[in-house]
Amino acid sequence: MSYPTPLLLVNGVIHTMDAALPTADALALDRATGRVLAVGAERDVRAAVGIFAACEVLDLRGRVVMPGLTDAHTHLLGAAREASEVDLAGCADEVAAVARVAARAAQVPPGTWIRGRHWNQQFWPGQAFPTRALLDAAVPAHPVALWAHSQHVMWVNSVALARAGIDATTPDPPGGVIGRDAAGEMTGILYEMGATDRIDDAWEAESDIEEAELVALRATLLGMRARGLTGAHTMESGRSLAMMQRLHARGELPLRVRYYLRVRELPAARAVGLEHGFGDDWLRLAGIKIFADGALGTRTAALLAPFLGERDNVGLLTTPADQMERLVTGAVRGNLG
Template sequence: MNAPLTVIHARTLTLDDATPEVQAVLVGGGRVLAMGRADDLRALAPRAEVLDHRDSLLTPGLCDAHIHLVMYGASLTEVNLAGARSVAEVQAKVAQRAMTQPAGTWIRGGGFLLSELGLTDYPSAALLDEVSPHHPVLLYSRDHHMTWVNSAALRVAGVTDRTPDPADGKVVRPLGCLLEGASELVVAHLPEPTDAEWLAHARAGAEDLAARGFVSAHTMAYEEAGAPRALQTLAAGGELPLRIWACLPHGRLEHARELGLALAPGGLFQWGGVKFFADGALGSRTAWLHTPGFADGSGTGIALDPPELIVERGRQAIDLGLTPVTHAIGDRANTEVLDAYDQLRPAAHARGIRLRIEHAQHLRPQDIPRFRGLTASVQPIHLQADAAMIRTLLPHLEAGSYAFKSLQGAGAILALGSDAPVAPPDVRANFAAAVTRVGDDGERLAPGEALNELDVLRAYTRGPAMAAGWDDEGVIRPGARAAFTLWDRLGGNARALVF
């Protein structure tokens, strides 16, 4: 149990322009009470406990501004295919899991990239049948915009060569891969987790994030309804180690209106955003692109939620005080979302809402200035795996890919996240990617878009707080939440310190 008052003695970066660096911080009741010289704070509170961290660096607490938190918790027990370099490696991992499970049990996993597997086309179900004929298998690509399944999974779902493509996706033939909304044909047949399993997944994700130095997170809506319910249950029971800003899928917006759901700040869990998807992703060749599209001739991607829907339901979200939050990766997707947001800006401004684009990965030069006043929620860690693909598939967009410095210069608020379980919530990797711009191939991507370490810290702390409307987070000053990250060095090892 912490003492009623505590002095933290550490070199402290406050991110408060009035007092950017101090020697110590006094906290009590979960709030920052004062900051300044250590001797002065000890004199102010002579009975306070003193935590001596003079060999460490104290900053506002980290926030992962884009994570699927409960899905991430579930992924920690699934087959991990991140970094798999061949189909044979995938087969070996699936076979190993199949040997430990009763026949008929679903095998789930993810994290692979087609390019890293050495594939130029989509893999077939037959490749998974070779190692798992009696277990339904569902494997997510790293971007979660494609699933690779075996014949047993297709049989459970009733998917055949004659199954038509859904409006928002594609059934790849020969059978084996499902793109975008087509994945739901199989996902709908997965066993529904029990309440206890939802709680276990939520607890695992939140505890893992807290152990990495995070004090808060923005969890996105690409999850079943049981996921936010589990987080709310943990919060109500005092078991949630993070502050959560959650997004509602736009398809549930009308139901939310009927229930009277609206922005309700306070506590460790709050609904804050309404989520849309303008397109897919680069690795699955489903990002929505302007002509000429992908350089390998695979087309211009897949458009998902149409702009007119984003405008209509975006207005409904704003009426409830909620933030429209739109996934947009391809350059065409970003153009279309910016056009839609131009129609929403007056209403959002009147409610004090900052419109938000998730990823903003590939941009035309003329669209970057249009981000002024918006939140650009970005994930530098994706650059590492994407760099080589960008040079191969989108050479004409290389200069405008992961354009962090330009977006910042245009007046966008950068909010940095991981997109876990798409990528791990690895603080050091995210810092390195943003500062060095070095991909997994050892080459730098658009080096002029690099951020410095202080820029990254702001995007990991103050940026997410501003995006969520949290005036009391992402900065160290009197009245702020006493939730910090303690570092051995900026961008190095980190741990949370919450009072």
């Protein structure tokens, strides 16, 4: 039987994260899987891998080796999309944010979706949420969807609302709220995923950008690996999982990814028999993600008392207790949690 040639690291300061052996000076790796074959003193490690005809030896010359880092909560496709979106971080007010969006609109054909993120009304005068009015005036020919920094609230214009089939008669969806003013007119603010999903679904259905997103996703993953990350836990839609699978099939998935389905995919996952652990060492289904409520910065976190200055706002319970119990029970019974 033939064995792949292992990689032997010697003369280093190797941190093991094992209290019984905190550091070592040698380490042997299986090059095919990346798994550790042996760790300890160089003489012992060489003896442990003696079954191999030869080893490739790398002299670390005193350098440090440590386990790769795992990002335990991220949104990988969302991070990849940021490179092509309008960055609204640091905008001093709503006017400044709209100006950045208008500048992008001048560069793309009418009708093209314009997406952005990282606006934060907490740092704007008065801390009031923006409205669609300025967006409509500055960008009347493009659908615009702008995520707040928290990613719990989306700011959109009238074109985007129309593309998503949202109008004044549309009721608040489960797990979300369509912002309205005192007169009942839509403000252009959508609260939580029940509402923001309508915009994302419309954008994904209209946009033929899959290959570009695959390139951006791989670049994001490579950038993470270059910074010492070897794994990530991501919580996103089925579109993200499909893209991860395509990269994996091409041999272009540079991190080990643990994937958490969004709760709206739970019925489909159960229907086809997907269970926790499905996949392999590089891409594996880990469970599901359920939001209980919103976020503090966007004033959608469910509180016991009203938000300061908003006596009628105690936040938004996106998943009431009885529904949470049903969802969790269903996930456990389906071995998805």
